[in-house]
Amino acid sequence: MAKSIDVQDLDIFYGDFKAVEGVSMTIKAKSVTAFIGPSGCGKSTFLRSLNRMHEVIPGARVEGKVMVDGMSLYDPIVDPVEVRRRIGMVFQRPNPFPTMSIYENVLAGNRLNNKRMPKSEADDVVEKSLRGANLWNEVKDRLGKPGMGLSGGQQQRLCIARAIAVEPEVLLMDEPCSALDPISTAAVEDLIHDLKSSYTIVIVTHNMQQAARVSDDTGFFNLKAAGKPGHLVEFNPTKQMFTNPDSPDTEAYISGRFG
Amino acid sequence: MSTGSSLTPPPAVSARRGRLALGDRVFAASARGAGLLILLALAGVFVFLLIQGIPGLSVDPKEYGQGFETFWQYVGPLLFGTIFISLLALIVAVPFALAVALFISHYAPRRLATPVAYVIDLLAAVPSVVFGLWGGRALSQALKPVINWLGDYLNWIPLFKGPASPNGQTALTAALVLGVMILPIITAISREVFAQTPRLNEEAAIGLGATRWEVIRLAVLPYAKSGVIAGIMLGLGRALGETMAVTMVYSSSPKYMLNIIGDTSPQTIAANIANNYAEASADKQHVLIAAGLVLFAFTFVVNFIARWAIGRGERKLAR
Amino acid sequence: MNAVAVAPSTLAHPRLPRWAPLVVAVAALAVGALLGLILGWGPVAIVLLSGLLYVVALPAWSRVLEGRRAATDRLMTNLVWGAFAVVCVPLLWLLWNVVQKGAPHVTVHFLTTSMRGVFGSMEGGILHAIQGTVIVTLAATVIAVPIGLMTAIYLIEYGRGSRLAKVITFLVDVMTGIPSIVAGLFALSLLVLFFGPAFRAGIGGAIALALLMTPTVVRSAEEMLRLVPSDLREASFALGVPKWRTILKVVMPTAIGGIVTGVVLAISRVIGETAPLLVTAGYNDSMNGNLFSGRMTTLPVYIFNQYKTPGAVPLGAHAADPPGYARAWAAALVLIVIVMILNLIARIIGKIFAPKTGR
Numbered sequence: 044m045a046k047s048i049d050v051q052d053l054d055i056f057y058g059d060f061k062a063v064e065g066v067s068m069t070i071k072a073k074s075v076t077a078f079i080g081p082s083g084c085g086k087s088t089f090l091r092s093l094n095r096m097h098e099v100i101p102g103a104r105v106e107g108k109v110m111v112d113g114m115s116l117y118d119p120i121v122d123p124v125e126v127r128r129r130i131g132m133v134f135q136r137p138n139p140f141p142t143m144s145i146y147e148n149v150l151a152g153n154r155l156n157n158k159r160m161p162k163s164e165a166d167d168v169v170e171k172s173l174r175g176a177n178l179w180n181e182v183k184d185r186l187g188k189p190g191m192g193l194s195g196g197q198q199q200r201l202c203i204a205r206a207i208a209v210e211p212e213v214l215l216m217d218e219p220c221s222a223l224d225p226i227s228t229a230a231v232e233d234l235i236h237d238l239k240s241s242y243t244i245v246i247v248t249h250n251m252q253q254a255a256r257v258s259d260d261t262g263f264f265n266l267k268a269a270g271k272p273g274h275l276v277e278f279n280p281t282k283q284m285f286t287n288p289d290s291p292d293t294e295a296y297i298s299g300r301f302g
Numbered sequence: 303m304s305t306g307s308s309l310t311p312p313p314a315v316s317a318r319r320g321r322l323a324l325g326d327r328v329f330a331a332s333a334r335g336a337g338l339l340i341l342l343a344l345a346g347v348f349v350f351l352l353i354q355g356i357p358g359l360s361v362d363p364k365e366y367g368q369g370f371e372t373f374w375q376y377v378g379p380l381l382f383g384t385i386f387i388s389l390l391a392l393i394v395a396v397p398f399a400l401a402v403a404l405f406i407s408h409y410a411p412r413r414l415a416t417p418v419a420y421v422i423d424l425l426a427a428v429p430s431v432v433f434g435l436w437g438g439r440a441l442s443q444a445l446k447p448v449i450n451w452l453g454d455y456l457n458w459i460p461l462f463k464g465p466a467s468p469n470g471q472t473a474l475t476a477a478l479v480l481g482v483m484i485l486p487i488i489t490a491i492s493r494e495v496f497a498q499t500p501r502l503n504e505e506a507a508i509g510l511g512a513t514r515w516e517v518i519r520l521a522v523l524p525y526a527k528s529g530v531i532a533g534i535m536l537g538l539g540r541a542l543g544e545t546m547a548v549t550m551v552y553s554s555s556p557k558y559m560l561n562i563i564g565d566t567s568p569q570t571i572a573a574n575i576a577n578n579y580a581e582a583s584a585d586k587q588h589v590l591i592a593a594g595l596v597l598f599a600f601t602f603v604v605n606f607i608a609r610w611a612i613g614r615g616e617r618k619l620a621r
Numbered sequence: 622m623n624a625v626a627v628a629p630s631t632l633a634h635p636r637l638p639r640w641a642p643l644v645v646a647v648a649a650l651a652v653g654a655l656l657g658l659i660l661g662w663g664p665v666a667i668v669l670l671s672g673l674l675y676v677v678a679l680p681a682w683s684r685v686l687e688g689r690r691a692a693t694d695r696l697m698t699n700l701v702w703g704a705f706a707v708v709c710v711p712l713l714w715l716l717w718n719v720v721q722k723g724a725p726h727v728t729v730h731f732l733t734t735s736m737r738g739v740f741g742s743m744e745g746g747i748l749h750a751i752q753g754t755v756i757v758t759l760a761a762t763v764i765a766v767p768i769g770l771m772t773a774i775y776l777i778e779y780g781r782g783s784r785l786a787k788v789i790t791f792l793v794d795v796m797t798g799i800p801s802i803v804a805g806l807f808a809l810s811l812l813v814l815f816f817g818p819a820f821r822a823g824i825g826g827a828i829a830l831a832l833l834m835t836p837t838v839v840r841s842a843e844e845m846l847r848l849v850p851s852d853l854r855e856a857s858f859a860l861g862v863p864k865w866r867t868i869l870k871v872v873m874p875t876a877i878g879g880i881v882t883g884v885v886l887a888i889s890r891v892i893g894e895t896a897p898l899l900v901t902a903g904y905n906d907s908m909n910g911n912l913f914s915g916r917m918t919t920l921p922v923y924i925f926n927q928y929k930t931p932g933a934v935p936l937g938a939h940a941a942d943p944p945g946y947a948r949a950w951a952a953a954l955v956l957i958v959i960v961m962i963l964n965l966i967a968r969i970i971g972k973i974f975a976p977k978t979g980r
């Protein structure tokens with residue numbers, strides 16, 4: 044089931060360094076939410092705090108609330124491992140497991156919970172996920188080959204297939220197309236569009252057109268000054284953001300009159 | 303010696319270049335010579351051991367002792383003992399070495415990891431004769447009850463057939479000491495390959511909702527396999543050649559046997575050499591050197607495989 | 622894609638409370654102590670049993686409450702920490718033994734006399750062994766360092782990528798694995814060939830140690846030379862400085878800290894070698910300053926010798942250890958201190974000369 048995420052007054056730290064300050068927003072279920080903003084303003088940091096990947100870095104911590112289903116993700120009774128299974132992530136650079144085949148890569152997450160999945164069920168999951176990631180037709184004849192043998196765009200879609208194979212409720216994507224060529228980028232964008240019907244998708248992008256093309260809502264992050272924490276300037280429906288933004292800073296950034 | 307000023311006017315060049323080129327040639331040649339000398343030294347190890355060892359293959363059988371007729375009858379049980387004790391040491395060391403390597407690379411808090419790595423290096427710096435002294439005098443005393451217990455209750459296992467040695471100075475003790483000695487080697491290499499696993503793959507596993515152990519199983523261990531194997535082989539190489547810890551900790555004789563808690567246990571090649579070199583006649587010296595050659599050849603093969611595995615791992619990663 | 626499978630819709634999994642490890646630890650200790658007292662075990666057995674109980678009890682509780690995966694994770698965490706704790710034991714135990722049994726005997730007399738004419742419970746010393754160690758190790762260094770250093774220079778500055786360089790690199794790696802006793806036998810065969818089967822002298826030990834030291838020197842020097850940025854070399858070449866002077870005046874001074882560290886570490890490695898000296902330099906009770914003639918004792922061989930022939934327990938002092946053991950422990954303490962000091966020096970030099978990367 045796709046879920047919505049409520050963020051309330053979130054501060055994010057690396058040790059003593061406050062990287063992101065005072066973010067509040069509501070990410071709607073079954074929609075695509077895009078984050079834009081200059082480099083270093085904390086988009087990735089914020090995204091990683093939505094599935095508790097942030098705390099993997101030594102010394103990293105957050106203050107504030109991230110609510111999913113009326114439950115705070117950072118409540119002590121919540122298991123971060125479970126959070127990450129429910130809220131999947133796709134990274135900037137494709138990262139299939141190098142020692143595994145395409146087939147095994149797709150199943151990597153499922154195997155964690157269900158070691159002895161029957162062959163037929165496993166085949167179903169692989170096919171469904173690869174179809175979901177628009178990759179099935181390209182790889183169905185070489186499922187036993189290493190995942191590293193695919194092209195960059197195919198690898199990234201394999202990673203998306205791996206992420207959706209465990210049927211998460213939310214899919215976080217951190218600049219998923221920045222390492223891809225335009226054709227692969229178009230393929231991934233189509234895929235995002237398709238996935239929207241079943242997942243809540245949050246995507247960080249550097250590409251304004253991409254944000255405009257794929258997202259329903261957009262958040263603009265910015266830095267007040269170098270060394271200061273990043274913050275959310277504006278969060279609005281994408282249409283409004285790109286035609287009639289609330290903040291002059293947003294307008295400046297979007298129209299390229301920035302920095 | 304010329305002072306090689308930077309901008310030499312053209313007329314002087316030719317004379318000067320001759321001298322400089324000579325300097326360069328001499329230096330390059332001596333660097334190359336040093337490299338060749340190392341090759342020569344390694345070849346020399348083989349050649350001299352061969353020259354002095356080959357006569358040992360055909361000496362008067364009484365030099366082999368124990369009623370052995372030929373050199374191979376004599377060296378067989380020693381080679382068995384060497385491999386046997388070394389494998390026992392590996393069984394002791396490998397699980398702990400890998401666990402400690404993981405501890406340093408993935409489990410320990412940052413502040414602890416560096417000092418722990420240093421402590422393990424310290425373990426590697428302790429001279430083997432001190433390990434031997436400790437094994438023979440302290441560890442053996444402490445192990446007496448354990449050895450008695452093994453002899454009483456587990457004597458149906460051939461390794462613990464007994465009768466248990468009353469002084470604790472057994473092959474089991476030596477295997478433990480050897481295990482401690484080779485642990486730092488295996489740990490050092492494994493810890494390096496564990497730390498080299500790409501962060502991206504670990505993040506992929508974390509993002510799928512893997513626990514820390516599952517991250518290690520998914521993204522660290524498969525990647526580190528050949529490096530770990532190489533580390534184990536290097537540890538084995540070290541154990542095969544270790545002399546003092548074995549010589550000082552238990553009394554041994556060249557026999558095929560499995561009992562490791564008795565008064566006497568299988569002897570290793572290194573211990574055989576160390577025990578007999580002192581009162582060796584010229585003939586016996588040849589025999590001992592021949593035995594040393596066998597040990598060398600064997601460790602050479604083991605190390606060769608280890609290096610090859612490391613190289614293969616690196617090539618695989620480079621792809 | 623249609624309907625995502627029904628997952629339990631709450632994130633609040635049952636989890637062990639934060640204080641669970643503490644409670645389990647206390648309980649394990651209590652149970653261990655109780656059982657130990659009933660069965661009449663010593664403190665070591667009690668601690669071992671309690672540790673074992675803890676390692677399995679926490680995952681067992683987790684298995685019931687949190688499920689298989691969390692339990693496995695906790696078990697592995699416990700095992701890894703446990704293995705670390707176990708590995709610390711022999712090191713601390715050994716150091717403690719050496720200090721406790723050795724320190725009382727390390728006196729000025731012990732450090733300043735040899736074993737000449739010492740018998741029974743007379744107090745001997747290790748001066749001759751220290752002398753031998755210093756001479757043999759220095760000689761080995763004098764042989765190994767120039768060869769090792771020049772080889773490293775060849776590998777980095779001249780031979781890059783050539784087949785010879787590859788072969789040398791590989792064989793240097795293999796050489797690291799030569800058993801030390803084999804190095805000793807090599808030196809022995811060399812000497813015996815020229816001077817007859819009974820020849821024993823410090824030089825044999827020095828040759829064996831040099832053979833063991835060279836690969837370490839090559840590897841560390843190679844690594845240090847590789848760190849020298851090639852801009853530096855090119856800048857020097859651009860000034861018309863010939864290659865060999867560039868290496869001596871520009872490359873070496875940049876890398877010297879690391880190279881010295883490597884050499885000191887190599888010395889600390891071989892200074893504790895016993896087996897090769899046993900077969901080449903032998904044992905001797907008296908001072909001998911001549912590297913080329915006569916048996917020469919080094920500290921490790923001294924320890925081995927005292928251990929092998931500890932002498933008789935002095936009359937009247939019943940149940941005491943034979944005097945040789947005390948001397949062995951004391952000499953072991955001196956040896957360990959020397960090795961640790963060398964390691965410390967290496968570390969300090971490494972720190973001082975550490976390449977200053979502006980990061």
Ligand SMILES: Nc1ncnc2c1ncn2[C@@H]1O[C@H](COP(=O)(O)OP(=O)(O)O)[C@@H](O)[C@H]1O
Nearest residue numbers: 057060062081082083084085086087088089100
């Ligand atoms: N692992 C880290 N440790 C410390 N600081 C970090 C780390 N990762 C990112 N930062 C800092 O946090 C801030 C936000 O970074 P990031 O979230 O990566 O920005 P973005 O993704 O918007 O480009 C930057 O100032 C960056 O230097």
Ligand SMILES: [Mg+2]
Nearest residue numbers: 086087088217
């Ligand atoms: Mg980023």
